Amino acid sequence: xxxxxxxRRDAIKDSFCGFGAMALASMLHEPTLADMDSLTRPKSTHxxxxxxxxxxxxxxxxxxxxxxxxxxxxxKELNGQARPSEFGDAKYQFVQKDAKLLGSKRKFAKxxxxxxxxxxxxxxxxxxxxxxxxxxSCYGDMVVHSAAQYELMSGRIxxxxxxxxxxxxxxxxxxxxxxxxxVVLPDPEGALEAGQPMxxxxxxxxxxxxxxxxxxxxxxxNLDLPTGVALKDRRRTIELIRHLxxxxxxxxxxxxxxxxxxxxxxxxxxxxxxxxxxxxxxxxETFSLYGIGDKSTDDYGRRxxxxxxxxxxxxxxxxxxxxxxxxxTQWDAHGDIEENHIRMAKETDKPVAGLLIDLKxxxxxxxxxxxxxxxxxxxxxxxGGKGRDHHNLGFTMWMAGGGIRGGQAIGxxxxxxxxxxxxxxxxxxxxxxxxxxxxxxxxxxxxxxxGRNERLTQLRGKVIQQIV
Amino acid sequence: xxxxxxxxxxxxMLVASGQLNSEMGGPGVILQVHQDLVKQLYKxxxxxxxxxxxxxxxxxxYLFAKRNLRLPFMEVFDQPAAQTSxxxxxxxxxxxxxxxxxxxxxxxxxxxxxxxRLNREAGDNTLAQIETAFMLALGRQPTDLxxxxxxxxxxxxxxxxxxxxxxxxxxxxxxx
Numbered sequence: 001x002x003x004x005x006x007x008r009r010d011a012i013k014d015s016f017c018g019f020g021a022m023a024l025a026s027m028l029h030e031p032t033l034a035d036m037d038s039l040t041r042p043k044s045t046h047x048x049x050x051x052x053x054x055x056x057x058x059x060x061x062x063x064x065x066x067x068x069x070x071x072x073x074x075x076k077e078l079n080g081q082a083r084p085s086e087f088g089d090a091k092y093q094f095v096q097k098d099a100k101l102l103g104s105k106r107k108f109a110k111x112x113x114x115x116x117x118x119x120x121x122x123x124x125x126x127x128x129x130x131x132x133x134x135x136x137s138c139y140g141d142m143v144v145h146s147a148a149q150y151e152l153m154s155g156r157i158x159x160x161x162x163x164x165x166x167x168x169x170x171x172x173x174x175x176x177x178x179x180x181x182x183v184v185l186p187d188p189e190g191a192l193e194a195g196q197p198m199x200x201x202x203x204x205x206x207x208x209x210x211x212x213x214x215x216x217x218x219x220x221x222n223l224d225l226p227t228g229v230a231l232k233d234r235r236r237t238i239e240l241i242r243h244l245x246x247x248x249x250x251x252x253x254x255x256x257x258x259x260x261x262x263x264x265x266x267x268x269x270x271x272x273x274x275x276x277x278x279x280x281x282x283x284x285e286t287f288s289l290y291g292i293g294d295k296s297t298d299d300y301g302r303r304x305x306x307x308x309x310x311x312x313x314x315x316x317x318x319x320x321x322x323x324x325x326x327x328x329t330q331w332d333a334h335g336d337i338e339e340n341h342i343r344m345a346k347e348t349d350k351p352v353a354g355l356l357i358d359l360k361x362x363x364x365x366x367x368x369x370x371x372x373x374x375x376x377x378x379x380x381x382x383x384g385g386k387g388r389d390h391h392n393l394g395f396t397m398w399m400a401g402g403g404i405r406g407g408q409a410i411g412x413x414x415x416x417x418x419x420x421x422x423x424x425x426x427x428x429x430x431x432x433x434x435x436x437x438x439x440x441x442x443x444x445x446x447x448x449x450x451g452r453n454e455r456l457t458q459l460r461g462k463v464i465q466q467i468v
Numbered sequence: 469x470x471x472x473x474x475x476x477x478x479x480x481m482l483v484a485s486g487q488l489n490s491e492m493g494g495p496g497v498i499l500q501v502h503q504d505l506v507k508q509l510y511k512x513x514x515x516x517x518x519x520x521x522x523x524x525x526x527x528x529x530y531l532f533a534k535r536n537l538r539l540p541f542m543e544v545f546d547q548p549a550a551q552t553s554x555x556x557x558x559x560x561x562x563x564x565x566x567x568x569x570x571x572x573x574x575x576x577x578x579x580x581x582x583x584x585r586l587n588r589e590a591g592d593n594t595l596a597q598i599e600t601a602f603m604l605a606l607g608r609q610p611t612d613l614x615x616x617x618x619x620x621x622x623x624x625x626x627x628x629x630x631x632x633x634x635x636x637x638x639x640x641x642x643x644x
Contacts, residue, residue: 266570
């Protein structure tokens with residue numbers, strides 16, 4: 001199955017020729033060239049799939065659970081005091097042991113039939129809360145951005161391991177003929193601490209790498225023709241390549257057949273993908289649903305709308321990043337939680353709600369799993385009086401669609417939001433749940449790397465049964 | 469039979485086009501990449517493109533390796549990410565490879581140089597150009613059928629596009 005060649009295995013094989021070698025080769029599943037064209041073909045799932053695609057609304061920098069989905073009246077009461085010792089210890093990046101607790105200034109109210117409490121930062125998301133399963137008891141292992149971002153994306157605290165997007169398309173293959181299967185829409189404000197490797201395919205074949213979409217006219221690298229070359233000329237060039245390849249290819253050469261097909265697919269992408277990226281066919285009503293046209297929501301709204309179009313066209317996994325560049329243009333509110341979160345929430349609230357509404361009315365929400373969250377939450381203690389530090393011991397993420405039962409808030413942090421104490425869920429449980437909804441089994445979705453079969457969930461995760 | 473590695477493909481294009489600078493050693497060479505990729509670096513100023521064009525024509529082994537900005541060309545042709553050790557390279561086949569070799573900013577300028585070299589060495593005789601291209605890039609004469617296909621292409625299309633097509637042939641990218 002796997003297109004790898006291991007010289008050590010070859011050496012063993014060479015020294016045991018005859019039947020022994022043949023048996024050994026089949027035991028080792030020695031790959032053949034014929035396997036290679038099947039890398040991105042649609043594959044059957046391990047389990048019945050509920051979701052076909054995933055959209056990860058990545059709130060980079062670490063949005064506060066305390067200002068958004070996890071109200072803590074006691075924290076407000078204890079505002080300005082030291083943390084009572086019964087809550088235990090926490091390690092932060094910056095705030096020291098003598099830091100004082102900071103109550104939230106946000107107002108919470110119950111919303112929807114489910115009556116889930118949402119803060120006034122998200123008036124639009126609050127309206128669709130009945131579609132959302134809020135997980136208030138998430139936790140991770142790292143309290144600095146890059147390591148936490150690697151863990152969020154790939155289950156490991158170091159770079160070099162495949163991201164959940166790459167694992168997903170490795171498991172599912174590609175549904176679209178003219179679009180990449182895994183797309184990242186970065187924030188034009190700039191990069192994140194963990195950089196591009198967090199989205200990467202790690203040791204999986206390059207066919208599973210993410211496609212980074214850039215803002216502007218030509219969102220995908222190499223999709224536009226070089227200056228001065230017309231499409232009809234390029235069509236002829238591709239035909240010449242095909243003809244010259246075919247005269248030297250026999251029907252047995254499946255690898256070459258795959259390459260010939262790759263050129264056809266490339267041409268198809270070149271002509272068809274730009275139509276998907278073009279938002280001009282959408283109605284005014286849709287634009288305003290996503291907040292497109294309003295200064296603060298225009299950018300994230302466009303990218304959310306694009307994510308819907310991509311899901312519609314069979315793209316399996318997309319990441320829509322909110323936050324980039326310096327800390328304060330991410331959700332990384334060290335200096336002033338109010339200023340930062342009011343601004344970041346304003347930029348995303350309407351687009352996120354718009355996406356859920358739009359997916360639902362198009363009948364896509366059932367098959368599209370939407371995940372919201374960042375690499376951690378924020379500290380109950382104040383940093384420098386008005387800010388909050390990173391905090392990985394208890395924070396909120398949410399899921400909607402893709403077979404997730406919305407309208408419930410599960411798990412809980414303690415009364416000051418320091419630690420996840422009721423049904424704590426690690427990133428690996430989030431990953432396991434996503435795979436499960438896609439019909440993939442964490443134990444069967446493996447790939448051999450440096451002598452062992454690796455998987456997304458290094459330590460075995462659990463499916464969050466309350467929401468599936 | 470195997471496909472050339474990412475570095476070998478670029479090096480082969482450098483050789484065929486006559487652009488290879490075979491000087492050894494020296495500081496790592498940083499190639500120009502799309503500005504949007506540089507912007508995705510936490511410190512974009514770290515990507516300081518090597519000024520000398522000559523320097524940039526060195527073998528791929530001298531290319532500067534930065535974990536957070538992999539050259540799209542190398543990445544797409546299965547060069548391993550430099551974060552974990554790699555006992556054996558992958559070999560995958562997919563459409564973005566075709567897009568890179570057709571539209572990318574490594575293949576295209578080298579195809580232009582290759583076309584200029586064909587003009588220099590074979591004059592404007594189409595058949596001579598085709599033979600020279602095959603000899604330089606594939607190490608053999610074209611068959612009659614290949615000759616015909618190429619000649620009828622060159623009746624309508626530019627030598628640049630022909631040179632680019634040669635870089636995209638299985639015969640160029642695979643070795644026995």
